[in-house]
Amino acid sequence: xxxxxxxxxxxxxxxxxxxxxxxxxxxxxxxxxxxxxxxxxxxxxxxxxxxxxxxxxxxxxxxxx
Numbered sequence: 001x002x003x004x005x006x007x008x009x010x011x012x013x014x015x016x017x018x019x020x021x022x023x024x025x026x027x028x029x030x031x032x033x034x035x036x037x038x039x040x041x042x043x044x045x046x047x048x049x050x051x052x053x054x055x056x057x058x059x060x061x062x063x064x065x
Contacts (some may be wrong), residue, residue, distance in 0.1 A: 001019050003047075005038040010054045025049045
């Protein structure tokens with residue numbers, strides 16, 4: 001699974017919308033949408049924020065499960 005697919009899966013599991021996560025992470029909803037679609041890659045600081053907001057380890061975002 002790609003990082004974007006993992007973010008989407010964990011975000012949905014946590015009951016969070018794209019808009020909520022993007023706002024809390026300090027990125028636009030469009031950027032998060034592109035990340036989840038695999039069209040863009042998040043920066044390391046964004047990955048750290050997203051992992052913290054999703055209450056997961058950063059390694060889970062890069063997992064191949």
